Amino acid sequence: MSDWKPKRFWKLASVAECEGGYTVELDGRPVKTPAKTLLVLPSRAMAEAVAVEWDAQEKEVDPRSMPFTRSANAAIDKVRVQHAEVAELLAAYGDSDLLCYRAVTPAELVARQSRLWDPALDWAAETLGVRLVTVDGLMHRAQPLEAQKKLTARVHALSDFQLAAFHDLVSLSGSLVLGFAAAMAWRDPDEIWRISRLDEIWQEEQWGPDEEAQALAEIKRQAFLHAKRFFDLSS
Structure with a gap:
């Protein structure tokens, strides 16, 4: 059976x-x-x-x-009945956003993170009205409370269908800022995906590609691009 x-x-x-x-x-x-x-x-x-x-x-x-059918089912059967909980889960990414935690060494990686991640944070400051604080290393540092409130309000304001897509944009990229950047068409979604994978790409350059890791990354990339398409069709 x-x-x-x-x-x-x-x-x-x-x-x-x-x-x-x-x-x-x-x-x-x-x-x-x-x-x-x-x-x-x-x-x-x-x-x-x-x-x-x-x-x-x-x-x-x-x-x-049937990715569009599955995403629509999730929006209706799952997100709609727990919209507030899903929104809070995603908003929490803003307090530990991928883009805010920077390497200390090597200098080449530090420079690349600054070159690729700083423009996204600048975009968030201009478009979302929040300036997130960057940190050297991985030790958590709370973001300004006012910034967290603004980001949380934006997440809660999304419709059920938008939130279903936004869930994948954020969780797959590891960044609330990049989730908004993709949803609001800051740059091409494939470019935003590559920005989110900066650290992994760096590791591949240093140690060589891993076929299994690359295959998993491609599955996630396709899911990220689908989430962007689903978001765009949600209104």
């Missing part, structure tokens, strides 16, 4: 307007989430992306090939 997979039973997946947004119908029957809630999506573009995934299924349904 553990190998059982749902079979394709429909001929056509289509987009339909519904109360609160848009939904996807399979031969006229609306799709529901795993928790049996109607799949109501915030934009037609997102509904079209979900419909394409359902239309692409062949004999058996493979959820792994």
